[in-house]
Amino acid sequence: MTRLFLSAIIAFSAMACSQPTEREVVNVYSARHYDSDEVVYARFTEATGIEVDLIEASGDLLIQRVQSDGDRSPADVIITVDASRLQRAEEAGLFAQTDFSSFASGVSDRFIDPDGYWLGFTLRTRVIAYAEDRVDPAEITSYMDLADARWQGRICIRSSDNAYNQSLLASIIAHHGEETAEAWARSVVANFARPPQGGDTDQLRAIAAGECDVAVVNHYYYVRLANSSNQEDLDVADGIGLIFPAGEHGTHVNISGAGIAANAPNRENAEALIGFLLSEAGQSAYVELANEFPAIDGTQFDNPTVRSLMGFQADTLNVSTLGDNAEAARRVFDRAGWP
Amino acid sequence: MTAHKSGPAIFGSLAALVAAGPILAVAWVAISAPWGDYLIHLMHTRLTGYVLNTIIVTSTAMLLAGIIGTATGWMIARLDFAGRGIFAWALALPLAVPAYVAAYGWLDLTQSAGPLQTPLREAGLPALAHLLPVIRGPFGAGFVFAITLYPYVYLIARQAFAEQHPDMQNAARTLGASRWRTLTGVTLPLVRPALAAGLALVAMESIADFGAVSHLGAPTLTVGVVRAWAGAGSVPDAARLAVVLAFFAYLAFALERQSRARARFGQTSGGYRQLQRLRLSSWQSGVAAIFCGIPILLGLAIPLGRLLYLALTEPTARGVMDGLTNSLGLASITAILAAVLGLGAAYAIRSGTPLGVLSARLASLGYAAPGAVAAVGALVLFAALQTVMDGIWGGRFPVLLSATAGALVFAYLSRFAAVAIAPCEAALTQVTHRLDEAAKTLGAPSRRILTEIHWPLILGGVGIAALMVFVEVMKELPATMILRPFNTDTLAVIAHNYAADERLGQAALPSLIIVLATIPAMILAARSLTRGADR
Numbered sequence: 033m034t035r036l037f038l039s040a041i042i043a044f045s046a047m048a049c050s051q052p053t054e055r056e057v058v059n060v061y062s063a064r065h066y067d068s069d070e071v072v073y074a075r076f077t078e079a080t081g082i083e084v085d086l087i088e089a090s091g092d093l094l095i096q097r098v099q100s101d102g103d104r105s106p107a108d109v110i111i112t113v114d115a116s117r118l119q120r121a122e123e124a125g126l127f128a129q130t131d132f133s134s135f136a137s138g139v140s141d142r143f144i145d146p147d148g149y150w151l152g153f154t155l156r157t158r159v160i161a162y163a164e165d166r167v168d169p170a171e172i173t174s175y176m177d178l179a180d181a182r183w184q185g186r187i188c189i190r191s192s193d194n195a196y197n198q199s200l201l202a203s204i205i206a207h208h209g210e211e212t213a214e215a216w217a218r219s220v221v222a223n224f225a226r227p228p229q230g231g232d233t234d235q236l237r238a239i240a241a242g243e244c245d246v247a248v249v250n251h252y253y254y255v256r257l258a259n260s261s262n263q264e265d266l267d268v269a270d271g272i273g274l275i276f277p278a279g280e281h282g283t284h285v286n287i288s289g290a291g292i293a294a295n296a297p298n299r300e301n302a303e304a305l306i307g308f309l310l311s312e313a314g315q316s317a318y319v320e321l322a323n324e325f326p327a328i329d330g331t332q333f334d335n336p337t338v339r340s341l342m343g344f345q346a347d348t349l350n351v352s353t354l355g356d357n358a359e360a361a362r363r364v365f366d367r368a369g370w371p
Numbered sequence: 372m373t374a375h376k377s378g379p380a381i382f383g384s385l386a387a388l389v390a391a392g393p394i395l396a397v398a399w400v401a402i403s404a405p406w407g408d409y410l411i412h413l414m415h416t417r418l419t420g421y422v423l424n425t426i427i428v429t430s431t432a433m434l435l436a437g438i439i440g441t442a443t444g445w446m447i448a449r450l451d452f453a454g455r456g457i458f459a460w461a462l463a464l465p466l467a468v469p470a471y472v473a474a475y476g477w478l479d480l481t482q483s484a485g486p487l488q489t490p491l492r493e494a495g496l497p498a499l500a501h502l503l504p505v506i507r508g509p510f511g512a513g514f515v516f517a518i519t520l521y522p523y524v525y526l527i528a529r530q531a532f533a534e535q536h537p538d539m540q541n542a543a544r545t546l547g548a549s550r551w552r553t554l555t556g557v558t559l560p561l562v563r564p565a566l567a568a569g570l571a572l573v574a575m576e577s578i579a580d581f582g583a584v585s586h587l588g589a590p591t592l593t594v595g596v597v598r599a600w601a602g603a604g605s606v607p608d609a610a611r612l613a614v615v616l617a618f619f620a621y622l623a624f625a626l627e628r629q630s631r632a633r634a635r636f637g638q639t640s641g642g643y644r645q646l647q648r649l650r651l652s653s654w655q656s657g658v659a660a661i662f663c664g665i666p667i668l669l670g671l672a673i674p675l676g677r678l679l680y681l682a683l684t685e686p687t688a689r690g691v692m693d694g695l696t697n698s699l700g701l702a703s704i705t706a707i708l709a710a711v712l713g714l715g716a717a718y719a720i721r722s723g724t725p726l727g728v729l730s731a732r733l734a735s736l737g738y739a740a741p742g743a744v745a746a747v748g749a750l751v752l753f754a755a756l757q758t759v760m761d762g763i764w765g766g767r768f769p770v771l772l773s774a775t776a777g778a779l780v781f782a783y784l785s786r787f788a789a790v791a792i793a794p795c796e797a798a799l800t801q802v803t804h805r806l807d808e809a810a811k812t813l814g815a816p817s818r819r820i821l822t823e824i825h826w827p828l829i830l831g832g833v834g835i836a837a838l839m840v841f842v843e844v845m846k847e848l849p850a851t852m853i854l855r856p857f858n859t860d861t862l863a864v865i866a867h868n869y870a871a872d873e874r875l876g877q878a879a880l881p882s883l884i885i886v887l888a889t890i891p892a893m894i895l896a897a898r899s900l901t902r903g904a905d906r
Contacts, residue, residue, distance in 0.1 A: 097853050106771070193585050230586060234873075241482075241492070243483040268484075
């Protein structure tokens with residue numbers, strides 16, 4: 033009797049959200065939410081006939097949802113925008129081990145999880161922006177230089193809640209150990225021009241307003257201003273240069289990455305999608321619309337500003353170390369009094 | 372006081388208990404999971420700062436919102452001036468502006484690189500530019516919450532002022548009390564339950580917010596909760612902090628209720644008498660209009676105007692029409708269900724049964740927990756329910772509960788139960804037990820008491836509950852993000868995605884449409900108020 037009743041409800045709700053069963057789909061849970069993604073998914077559907085069903089939410093929420101749905105989760109592909117989140121998803125057992133070698137031939141090894149659970153498909157660097165009229169770029173060759181007392185009252189940077197700051201510090205911990213990293217964080221805090229506030233773009237604008245001389249930002253926020261059609265934005269970008277630190281451990285690179293869900297109902301489609309993200313059609317959209325760097329060397333794209341920034345000395349550590357040190361990074365920030 | 376059991380009270384107790392499910396699930400996670408050392412680390416490092424910020428943000432928001440909401444509520448209910456009809460609903464509009472949107476707008480406007488300071492600096496007046504206040508830090512966040520949340524106080528207080536019996540004030544005036552003494556000695560104490568209800572909502576939402584405080588550099592305990600959560604496997608630590616947060620919020624309002632109970636005011640009749648509004652002269656009218664215009668300017672026109680200005684040079688937002696349809700559908704359904712829930716819970720509280728009071732209070736608790744944690748509570752609950760369904764089904768139950776739109780509506784209901792209960796409870800306190808007793812003495816059956824005495828008196832309050840939940844759902848983020856069916860964007864999600872990507876201009880349009888979409892509901896609520904007062 034109960035079963036009959038429940039069946040009726042199921043039949044009803046199935047009718048309510050009727051989906052033709054013939055449809056080829058891939059279910060994507062993504063922490064990205066950019067216009068570029070829409071373009072890539074549309075191109076994918078056009079090329080393969082596979083439709084993309086999408087849920088976008090912050091990485092932590094996505095992990096929680098897939099975890100709590102367990103083996104019933106409809107997720108096929110899980111995408112996040114920070115390597116340490118991918119690591120968390122991996123530790124939560126959300127990913128299936130995948131042999132990425134067949135479709136990731138152009139991706140550098142350091143952007144692929146050594147255990148084979150996920151890989152990066154776009155690159156974002158955290159770089160040092162400076163006021164061209166007040167700073168000689170030769171003064172900074174490494175993130176460690178920001179601890180120098182000469183920068184007192186001259187640095188703008190976001191709060192330590194920001195995942196990209198956490199990953200930057202995680203890389204410093206990986207290279208120098210926690211103690212040095214904490215001393216560095218304390219010195220940078222002492223050099224703040226103002227208490228952390230706003231986003232990366234706000235830090236760039238603060239340089240233009242003369243409130244600070246250097247700022248730590250993701251490169252694509254600068255590119256967006258430089259490529260803008262708004263004169264105010266162009267004026268901001270005009271007076272700012274970017275330093276891609278080449279000294280010590282090079283420039284900090286983070287990824288947008290994807291993995292195939294452990295219980296993916298459409299595994300083949302999931303593989304097809306990840307393959308497509310790494311294709312020329314996918315990669316060029318990310319560079320042209322989101323100003324990220326391509327994960328595949330030699331990708332053809334039309335974005336001169338991004339092109340002009342390429343050729344930097346990237347950190348050689350595997351990005352999976354960012355996740356290994358993320359918790360330590362948050363605690364170092366807490367101890368260093370970095371709001 | 373006689374504890375009388377009635378249909379609404381029993382239904383209300385049970386409904387409230389169900390709505391309390393997610394916050395109870397959070398509490399269960401907090402208690403049952405193994406303990407790490409994160410909380411100790413927190414105590415050694417940032418806990419004091421978080422607590423201090425929470426106190427400053429919340430008390431600033433409550434103080435300012437209390438002043439704005441009470442003053443405007445009283446003016447609309449008691450004064451007659453040019454533009455009153457428009458202000459009556461327009462004053463509620465800032466509630467539809469998500470606090471983080473207002474925060475983005477205000478910081479962008481007032482920061483050193485903003486359009487206020489830049490011209491001054493370029494004119495060679497850097498000292499003057501430096502003097503301008505920047506909306507940031509705990510006081511800035513308190514300000515942003517006050518100007519976007521004061522409508523809670525305004526709406527509930529307006530209703531209370533409108534339904535107050537004029538004889539009380541007349542009596543005071545006849546006895547020679549000045550206008551001021553009448554206001555502070557008679558009028559305000561009578562609306563105290565309403566003020567407390569509105570302020571409680573302001574406080575709880577300020578406590579639970581993440582977006583605005585983190586953008587403005589005023590990290591409150593909620594930021595600590597979210598950070599704990601980002602740590603490996605730290606959901607339990609986040610749950611623990613959230614439970615502590617909700618507990619303190621609850622304690623504060625329990626104390627307030629206690630002190631109010633000792634000084635119990637009851638009205639012998641409700642809004643049946645025509646309330647005489649004081650007609651203002653033309654210059655007084657002008658002053659009143661300016662006064663009522665300021666909060667709308669601060670909470671709505673200035674921050675959204677700034678974003679719209681930025682929108683002029685940015686491409687338009689995608690998917691806005693679909694978002695509008697989804698937002699309106701979800702918000703309407705939830706608002707209707709919430710009004711029923713709020714009314715039932717208010718009766719449960721009024722009945723005085725321990726189960727009724729406890730479940731209604733528990734259901735209200737969820738509002739003070741950070742939205743993301745409340746959403747996780749709903750997920751935990753659904754996972755448990757799925758197991759139960761498997762048991763009943765005798766195998767794998769073919770529907771994934773968390774993937775249904777019903778799950779989302781339930782999560783909304785449980786999160787905003789407090790918003791639904793508060794105005795209903797405030798309205799129901801206007802109906803004293805003495806009124807029931809009088810009707811019973813006259814031999815009226817309880818059904819008649821409900822439909823002919825209670826219903827006309829509380830209709831306004833129930834309407835406001837529905838309106839406020841409607842607006843809340845229009846703005847809601849974390850539960851929507853994580854429990855929505857595939858390919859379902861709401862306006863709030865679209866606005867947030869652009870804002871989080873630092874494309875403020877593109878966030879403007881969906882934010883503006885959220886506000887516009889709530890106008891019909893606001894007008895409707897204002898109308899029902901006027902009708903109530905004219906009866």
